[in-house]
Amino acid sequence: MEGFNEFAFVLGGVNHWITIFLIMAGFYIIVSRSNMIKKLVGLSIFQTSVYLLYVSPGKIIGGTAPIIVEGNPEQLYSNPLPHVLILTAIVVGVATLALGLALVVRINEAYGSIEEDEIYGEDWD
Amino acid sequence: MLDQFPAIIVAAPLIASAICAIVRHERTCWLIALLVSFLCFFGSASMLGQIQDYGTISYQMGGWAPPAGIEYRVDLLAIYLLILVSFIATAVLVYGRQSVSAEIKDGIRGWYYTMYLLCLCGLMGIIITGDAFNAFVFMEISSLSMYTLIALGKDRRALAAAYQYLILGTIGATMYVIGIGLLYTITGTLNLVDLGERLPPLLDTSAAIAGMAFIVVGLSLKIALFPLHLWLPNAYAFAPTVTTAFIAATATKVSIYLLIRYLYSVFGFAFSVEQTPIPELVLVLSVLAIFAGSLTAIFQENVKRMLAYSSVAQIGYITLGIAIANATGLTGSLVHIFNHAVMKGALFMLIGGIALQIGTVRISDMAGLGKQMPLTMFGFVLGGFSLLGVPGTVGFVSKWYLAVGALENGWWWLVVLLMLSSLLVLVYMGRVIEVAFFRERPVGAPVLKDPPKAMIITSWVFILACIYLGFDTSFTVGVAEQAVSVLVGER
Numbered sequence: 183m184e185g186f187n188e189f190a191f192v193l194g195g196v197n198h199w200i201t202i203f204l205i206m207a208g209f210y211i212i213v214s215r216s217n218m219i220k221k222l223v224g225l226s227i228f229q230t231s232v233y234l235l236y237v238s239p240g241k242i243i244g245g246t247a248p249i250i251v252e253g254n255p256e257q258l259y260s261n262p263l264p265h266v267l268i269l270t271a272i273v274v275g276v277a278t279l280a281l282g283l284a285l286v287v288r289i290n291e292a293y294g295s296i297e298e299d300e301i302y303g304e305d306w307d
Numbered sequence: 308m309l310d311q312f313p314a315i316i317v318a319a320p321l322i323a324s325a326i327c328a329i330v331r332h333e334r335t336c337w338l339i340a341l342l343v344s345f346l347c348f349f350g351s352a353s354m355l356g357q358i359q360d361y362g363t364i365s366y367q368m369g370g371w372a373p374p375a376g377i378e379y380r381v382d383l384l385a386i387y388l389l390i391l392v393s394f395i396a397t398a399v400l401v402y403g404r405q406s407v408s409a410e411i412k413d414g415i416r417g418w419y420y421t422m423y424l425l426c427l428c429g430l431m432g433i434i435i436t437g438d439a440f441n442a443f444v445f446m447e448i449s450s451l452s453m454y455t456l457i458a459l460g461k462d463r464r465a466l467a468a469a470y471q472y473l474i475l476g477t478i479g480a481t482m483y484v485i486g487i488g489l490l491y492t493i494t495g496t497l498n499l500v501d502l503g504e505r506l507p508p509l510l511d512t513s514a515a516i517a518g519m520a521f522i523v524v525g526l527s528l529k530i531a532l533f534p535l536h537l538w539l540p541n542a543y544a545f546a547p548t549v550t551t552a553f554i555a556a557t558a559t560k561v562s563i564y565l566l567i568r569y570l571y572s573v574f575g576f577a578f579s580v581e582q583t584p585i586p587e588l589v590l591v592l593s594v595l596a597i598f599a600g601s602l603t604a605i606f607q608e609n610v611k612r613m614l615a616y617s618s619v620a621q622i623g624y625i626t627l628g629i630a631i632a633n634a635t636g637l638t639g640s641l642v643h644i645f646n647h648a649v650m651k652g653a654l655f656m657l658i659g660g661i662a663l664q665i666g667t668v669r670i671s672d673m674a675g676l677g678k679q680m681p682l683t684m685f686g687f688v689l690g691g692f693s694l695l696g697v698p699g700t701v702g703f704v705s706k707w708y709l710a711v712g713a714l715e716n717g718w719w720w721l722v723v724l725l726m727l728s729s730l731l732v733l734v735y736m737g738r739v740i741e742v743a744f745f746r747e748r749p750v751g752a753p754v755l756k757d758p759p760k761a762m763i764i765t766s767w768v769f770i771l772a773c774i775y776l777g778f779d780t781s782f783t784v785g786v787a788e789q790a791v792s793v794l795v796g797e798r
Contacts, residue, residue: 229481235488274447278477285470292463301467
């Protein structure tokens with residue numbers, strides 16, 4: 183029984199394990215890379231982990247879209263709110279990435295480089 | 308009309324920013340921005356009396372009742388911040404037209420005001436909303452527009468500073484939203500009041516504690532609490548002066564407001580203060596922030612960067628009140644939010660005037676300015692006194708409350724540290740004043756005069772406010788005490 187519980191813990195929470203992996207992977211890329219585009223990729227992965235964190239508890243096995251069907255008042259449905267929230271968060275993520283990339287383009291024009299080591303070393307007193 | 312003000316003060320800047328984006332004519336945009344900011348200020352100020360007499364205003368967005376619908380909730384704490392942010396926004400715009408013309412490239416000035424309004428919308432939204440996720444959306448609206456406002460600076464380092472802020476700010480906001488997600492999965496609600504009611508029995512679960520940790524760390528990044536302040540000095544130093552004056556006085560304060568909201572209203576005073584190590588942690592970090600910030604400020608050559616490091620230290624004073632965690636300390640914290648906004652606003656405005664006249668903000672270029680720009684430099688001295696906490700200025704009032712709060716806890720050593728830290732302020736402000744008043748202007752340097760009237764007058768309104776609010780504390784301390792009694796009373 184003991185072994186089964188551990189098995190359920192590892193496999194049952196697989197969505198959470200993936201979330202945690204994505205958070206850490208994204209964060210690691212942000213911290214360890216000095217290339218500004220790669221940093222933005224890391225940032226995107228970091229933000230994406232949140233989508234999974236929100237959406238996975240909203241899923242109910244056998245649940246459908248929350249539409250009331252006549253004659254079936256006890257229909258099983260998934261809570262739509264987490265999905266709506268994440269739709270908003272995706273928009274925010276896209277806007278952040280777009281602004282970040284725009285900044286990198288301007289930085290490349292101004293400095294001729296997108297490596298953080300070179301940029302901060304240059305005229306950063 | 309009056310009933311709709313909670314919605315109007317958020318929606319008006321949003322709509323106006325869209326109009327500005329279409330018009331894009333510099334002067335028209337400036338006028339629109341000014342009128343809308345003033346409308347926000349008027350709306351906030353007119354709600355104050357109503358709240359003091361009849362209590363919290365709860366506005367149901369679109370007529371959907373909370374907790375299902377989004378609620379705009381204006382209580383005393385919120386209105387205090389709303390008045391501050393909208394007042395600063397209006398005043399900085401009155402001040403800023405010449406400065407924007409000088410520092411922003413022709414052709415994108417209309418966009419500048421568009422972003423300014425969006426930022427105002429986001430900040431007002433964070434304060435007023437009673438919904439945790441809605442606060443995240445507004446936080447990102449204000450942050451994204453703020454990154455743009457910073458990146459529009461003349462110096463190319465502004466771009467790199469904005470990028471740095473974008474990365475760190477987004478990490479902070481994402482951590483905040485992870486925390487909200489964890490709380491949402493265990494409570495099933497996003498309404499802050501509702502969260503505050505459903506959380507207490509669940510507070511010993513690991514999800515609640517992890518959620519709290521994520522929220523506190525995420526918000527600390529936005530606050531620039533030491534050692535998460537790395538984005539702040541460069542962002543303030545290389546941004547256009549108008550941006551610096553606006554965000555230095557508002558952005559970090561709004562995040563502190565949100566942190567206070569979570570610690571005291573959502574998680575509850577009893578839990579946050581008595582059962583978590585947060586007060587001790589914040590205490591250590593605040594003291595480190597005060598000393599590290601002030602010490603670094605002493606060695607800065609760029610005056611804007613010096614004031615930015617000074618902001619890191621002053622944020623330390625504000626969070627110190629959260630760590631002291633009694634009514635007096637928290638009052639000191641709230642009062643300092645207002646007071647610091649007024650004095651830093653004034654100092655950055657004066658520096659903006661100097662930048663406009665001499666073209667740089669290096670201390671070595673400011674020799675002899677005391678004689679040639681007397682109004683500016685005299686204002687700078689008075690602003691420095693406020694920062695130092697000389698009796699009769701705003702800085703004294705908030706430090707007094709912090710010191711009394713510390714003594715109520717029996718922390719006499721903290722009072723000693725507070726006094727020592729003031730000496731450091733004397734050193735870095737003294738450096739500028741010494742150069743400006745006691746050194747001769749180099750031979751052959753162009754003769755200068757004070758910046759245009761609009762800039763001088765608005766800066767001096769802030770300087771005089773520093774002194775006036777140091778004597779008449781009925782608004783700042785009065786409202787802060789009432790707000791604190793509600794916060795602490797909720798235990």
